Amino acid sequence: MLDIIQLLPDSIANQIAAGEVVQRPASVVKELLENSIDAGASTIQLIIREAGKTLIQVIDDGLGMSETDARMCFERHATSKIRTSDDLFKIRTMGFRGEAMASIAAVAQVEMRTRRKTEELGVLVKIEASEIKAQEAVATEQGTSIQVKNLFYNVPARRNFLKSNPVEMRHILDEFQRVSLANPEITFTLHHNDSEIYNLPAGKLSRRIVDLFGKNYREQLASCEEETSFVSVRGFVGKPEFSKKTRGEQFFFANNRYIKNGYLNHAVMSAFEGLIAEGTHPFYVLFIEIDPIHIDINVHPTKTEIKFDDERTVYAIVQAAVRKAMSQHNLTPSLDFETDVNFTNNIFNFGNSPFQTKQQSAETFNGGPAVTTAIRHDNSSPRERTNLTNWNKLYEGLNRTADDFERKEVSQANFDFGKDFEPTPFTLKSKANDISDMRLQRGFRDSEATTFQIHNRYIVSQVKSGMLLIDQRAAYERILYEKFTQHLQKNDGASQQLLFPTTVTLTPVDFHLVLEIQEEIRNLGFVLSVTGHDTFVVNGIPADSPDENEQAMIEGLLEQFKHNEANLHLDKSENVARSMAKRSAGRFGVHALTVLEMNALVEQLFASSNPSYTPSGELTMKILSLEEMAGLFLK
Known part of the structure; x- marks a missing residue:
């Protein structure tokens, strides 16, 4: 029987790898932008047509490549980032596996122009479906320009599964935002169908946030910074009142690499506990600097998931940093320990002095005489003083039955307001019993009597079986x-x-x-x-x-x-x-x-x-x- 296991050709192996690395146009954008950053670029241009389905072009002014490197970068597992297995635990660059360019070239038509500063001429490489079509010398600017055309042109099933242009463009914008946030010192521009979407000059992180998300973010940013020997945290958090129902504006970066980490997100959310409504999410952009030996980024093909060797410590430091930022910018509610919250309402303001003791307040509230001590300056009028001694008479008669209220209105109580006050007649009724002249209890069915509103939020209506609350x-x-x-x-x-x-x-x-x-x-x-x-x-x-x-x-x-x-x-x-x-x-x-x-x-x-x-x-x-x-x- 013939042997049935055989080694796959590189072109097929690259297409298989592309299924993991290149999921949609946004995946290509991410890989190319990160390559430009690793090349030391100070200016990066991203040009998109038809949401990346027709063209994705990245132009940078980085180091550029030699003729040999330009050809070698399209080979599988060819990289300049690591040399030994130990380097996997010292990674500071964005890329390191050497899979991206080979995977992209397997499912698209790629054209690359690149030149190093020390060379007069650059090199042009054209490749389609992992097959080199041309390689020649060319005059070009220093740096690298890569065009990715007709993505998935040779994999119709993958191309048919791409979403509409607005959906794919939203994913591209997400990746662009993450990369540009992580590198505010680099100038970024983004053009889509000849229209400029973003023009982000190099500057501070706060400027980059405002340029990306809008001017209204300027007023909600609170700086966050914490330094320890193990890890440092820096960045910005948003004020609680600006929190939103949707996720999407929460950014964590570990050594300038965007990551998704639900555990660390919980650390931030716990710091905001009690300050934001349930189900809402605060804005934050936080950078974690840590020795690469303490993390493993070789976990997921997209490299957005990493492992910390001491995640609990990182959690505690992130939480402490956010809480510190909240307190420093007065974003947490403050407590006035000099005020008795039980007697701050004007209804129970029995004196003008802020020094009245709890015992005095309690005696006055219970109908006893107002106590005057050396620390209380009583400037109340005779009318106010006599009112305080007779407040309980306001509630006399409220223990009567509903029938009493139907037969007779509560008459004015005999209050002694003092000789300098002439009372005005008035009538008290209990609103708990006086509901539309008791028509509900008497069996009236008209709509005005059986339907009413509570606090402008709920509607109460009488039904045969009881009460309907809407x-x-x-x-x-x-x-x-x-x-x-x-x-x-x-x-x-x-x-x-x-x-x-x-x-x-x-x-x-x-x-x-x-x-x-x-x-x-x-x-x-x-x-x-x-x-x-x-x-x-x-x-x-x-x-x-x-x-x-x-x-x-x-x-x-x-x-x-x-x-x-x-x-x-x-x-x-x-x-x-x-x-x-x-x-x-x-x-x-x-x-x-x-x-x-x-x-x-x-x-x-x-x-x-x-x-x-x-x-x-x-x-x-x-x-x-x-x-x-x-x-x-x-x-």
Whole structure:
């Protein structure tokens, strides 16, 4: 029988390796940018066409390569970064495996021009599907220029699985942001389809953050720094009030390499505990400097996951550094130990002196005489002093039954306010018992008596079995979701044209997200027109949208969309409908309603397909039966 195991050709082996290293255009961008950084470049240009499907070009002014190196870099496991196995534990460069260029050349058409400073002519290498097509001398600038054309042209299945251009461009922007954040001392530019997306001059880290994410980040940055003999932490954290529902603006770098580490992220989140709302995430850019011997970066093909030999110590230092930054910038709430929080309300302000003791306050609160000591300066008027001795008479008669209140109103108590005060007649009633003249207890069924609102948040309605309690915000979310879903299915969302169109400017990532979902949001009623690489004009908004600034409305919609995208597996239309409903319900859900509006809301809720739950599975209502209410009072 013939032997069946054979050594694969390099071209096939490279295609297999490319499946791990080159997953999408963003993977190519990451590898090429990191090569330029390792080459000592001070200026790096990234040029993209059709979200990297047609062209990815990186131009740098680094060291360049000799003719032999230019050819050798496309061989598997050919690298200038390591020589021995010991070097794996001393890695300071971005790359070290020698797989990237061979993997890229296996699934694309690559053209590279490179020249070293000491040489007059450079070299041009053309390679397609791991096969050298040309190698010749050429006049070129110092450094390296690599063009990757028609990615996955020879692997149709992989190319067909690429997402739309806006989606792929968002991934490219993510990689670009990470690399440029890690190297603020390098000038970066990014062009997409001949439009400049980013122009980032070399400078400080704070300047790089503002250039990448927007000017509004300038006011939320708090510097963070901690030095120890084992590890050092530096960078910036965002103020708690700027935290967002979505992840994506949390950056950890270990020795300038972007990493993903849930354990260290927990360290930061624990430092923010009690300062941010549950389910929100703070902004941070933190750099960890540690001896390479204490980490292992050869864990994952993308090199974004690393192992620390003492992760607990790193966790504690990161947590301490963030807490220190929060305290130094007064981002944590302070406590006034001189104030008794039980008596800060004006209702119980029985004297003007801040030196009143707890014992004096307690005696006064219990109806006893106001005590005056050497440290209390009582400047109260005779009327105030007599009021303090008679405050308990305000509550006389409140132990009467409901029948007493139906038959007779509480008459004015005989208060002794002093001879210099002439009282004005008034009447006290217990609001706990006086509800629309007790019509509920007497059996009236009119809507005004059986439906009312609590704190502009909840609607209470009487039903046959007891009491119906409706979460106003959740009810709006269910109703609006079904309305928006219908608009998306029928493409008939009504639009309210703006008298003065509004120009909205977004970050490049959010701008490409709008391009990705522009068909869906247009069906909801938005009328947008692109005017620049990160701006567009809003000419119309959905007819029933809340009264809100257009910029805030769109940013809120995108924020909720990204939150759903990260946590749920939804198609675009479903995600847009849920995001818009959630966002709008938050604005509609807390305001006063008339009886007619409350009844209309209840009717629309019960007319929906699933009135009991929001699209995300939260309860919209709760029926409290008569038996349950009796149980509350142990009857």
